[in-house]
Amino acid sequence: MSVCDQGALHSIEQAISALKNTLNRQTATQTLALQAAHQHVLAQPVYAQVDVPQWDNSAMDGYALRANDLQQPNNSLPHAGRIAAGDMPEQKLPAGQCMHILTGAPVPLGADTVVAQEDCSISPEHIQFNHCKAGGNIRRRGEEIQQGQLLLEAGTRLRAQEIGLLASQGFAQVEVYTPLRIGLLSSGNELCELGKPLKPGQIYDINSYSLSTLLAGLGFTVTHYPKMPDNLQYNIDCLRTASGEQDVLISSGGVSVGEEDHLKNAVSTLGQLNLWRVAIQPGKPLAFGTIGTTPWIGLPGNPAAALITALIIARPALLHAQGATNCAHQTLHIPAAFDWKKPRPRQQYLHARLALQDNGQLHAEIHPKQSSAMLIAASWADGLVEIKAQETVEKGDLVGFVAYSELLN
Known part of the structure; x- marks a missing residue:
C-alpha cells in the first residue's frame, strides 16, 4: 500500500x-556582491576580520578627561582641543586638561572618561563638570566583536541586519548557496x-x-x-x-x-x-x-x-x-478574543489580528470569513491563529499566534 x-x-x-x-x-554556491546577497543563505561560516570598535571611542558628544584630574570644589579643567570621528586615534590628552570629543571619535591617549556635554558648564577657557562617572561613555576596543570570532554560521539567511554586520567587517562579497x-x-x-x-x-x-x-x-x-x-x-x-x-x-x-x-x-x-x-x-x-x-x-x-x-x-x-539552518516559525501565545466552540478533526489556521484590550494587553481577534477560497481575511490579518485538532477555545484562553512578518521573512 x-x-x-x-x-x-x-x-x-x-x-x-x-x-x-x-x-x-x-x-x-556562488559569490555575490554584498548588496545583492539579501535573503540568500550563507554557504560558509564567516569570521571577523577586525575588532569592533577598532579603538576606544566616545559613545556621545562630550569631553574626554582623566577622572583623577578633577579636583574639588569646582571640578573644572582647561580646554585643550577637539577630536571628531575620523581623526587619528594616537592623539594625547595633555595632563590636567580636557578635550572636546564627538560621538564615535577616538578617545585620546591618557583619557579614561568621557563626560556628556549636557553634564558640563562651558566657558571660553574652562569646562566645569557637574557630574562625572569614572570610565563612563567610552566604547572599548573589541567590546562588540573581536577579530577571529565566529560572526555568522553557514546556513544563516542574510537579512538587512546580517548585511550590515558583514559590512561592518568590510566584506564586499560573500559566498552563498x-x-x-x-x-x-x-x-x-x-x-x-x-x-x-x-x-x-x-x-x-x-x-x-x-x-x-x-x-x-x-x-x-x-x-x-x-x-x-x-x-x-x-x-x-x-x-x-x-x-x-x-x-x-x-x-x-x-x-x-x-x-x-x-x-x-x-x-x-x-x-x-x-x-x-x-x-x-x-x-x-x-x-x-x-x-x-x-x-x-x-x-x-x-x-x-x-x-x-x-x-x-x-x-x-x-x-x-x-541550506538554511533556522527554518521553523516562532509561535507566540496570545489570549483569544473569540470563542471556538466546535472541535475540528484537523489543526486550524485562522486569519487573525492583534488588538489591545482595555487593560493594555494584546489579544487575538479572528476575521469572520475564514473560507479556504477567500483572501480578504488574509489581507486584514496580522497573522494566523493555530488551534490544535479536537480543541475548543474560550475567550481569554491562550492560543498560538504566528505573525505574517515571521512567515514572510
Whole structure:
C-alpha cells in the first residue's frame, strides 16, 4: 500500500519531515556582491576580520578627561582641543586638561572618561563638570566583536541586519548557496489571465501571483509556466518539460478528488507520489512527490488554502533545501478574543489580528470569513491563529499566534 492509499491524514509535522526528505539539499554556491546577497543563505561560516570598535571611542558628544584630574570644589579643567570621528586615534590628552570629543571619535591617549556635554558648564577657557562617572561613555576596543570570532554560521539567511554586520567587517562579497529554481504552475480550466475580461465560469489566476511573490520574497528564483487545463496528457507534457528546467516544481489546484483533478495521476505517470492529504484546515489535499528526480509540491487550488499550506508546510522544507539552518516559525501565545466552540478533526489556521484590550494587553481577534477560497481575511490579518485538532477555545484562553512578518521573512 502506498503512502497515498492510507486512510489516515498525515500530521503537519509528518508532512514537513517527509517533504524535507523529498527535496534535494542545495550544494551549488556562488559569490555575490554584498548588496545583492539579501535573503540568500550563507554557504560558509564567516569570521571577523577586525575588532569592533577598532579603538576606544566616545559613545556621545562630550569631553574626554582623566577622572583623577578633577579636583574639588569646582571640578573644572582647561580646554585643550577637539577630536571628531575620523581623526587619528594616537592623539594625547595633555595632563590636567580636557578635550572636546564627538560621538564615535577616538578617545585620546591618557583619557579614561568621557563626560556628556549636557553634564558640563562651558566657558571660553574652562569646562566645569557637574557630574562625572569614572570610565563612563567610552566604547572599548573589541567590546562588540573581536577579530577571529565566529560572526555568522553557514546556513544563516542574510537579512538587512546580517548585511550590515558583514559590512561592518568590510566584506564586499560573500559566498552563498545558489537560489533554488522553482517552477510555478496553476491548474484549472476556470483560470483567466489578468487584464482579460472574465468569461462565465472563470476566475482570475490568483495563486500564480500570491505564491510567486511569497517565494521570491524568501529568496528563490521563480519561473511561471502557462496555466494547465484540466487534461491529463497536457498535465503530463507540461510537468515533463518543467521538471527538466527547474530544481523544484510547485503547482496549485488539481490535487483534490474531483474528476478533473489530473495532477496526481500525471505525477504518478512520470514519477512517484510520496504523500497526499494532511490534517490541516484549510489545505487538506496538499500532495508532493517526484517527477523523475525533480521534487514536486501540489498545493490546493483555493487561494487561502494554497497560501497557508505554502507558509506552514512548504516554506520550512524549501528553506531547509536551500541550506538554511533556522527554518521553523516562532509561535507566540496570545489570549483569544473569540470563542471556538466546535472541535475540528484537523489543526486550524485562522486569519487573525492583534488588538489591545482595555487593560493594555494584546489579544487575538479572528476575521469572520475564514473560507479556504477567500483572501480578504488574509489581507486584514496580522497573522494566523493555530488551534490544535479536537480543541475548543474560550475567550481569554491562550492560543498560538504566528505573525505574517515571521512567515514572510
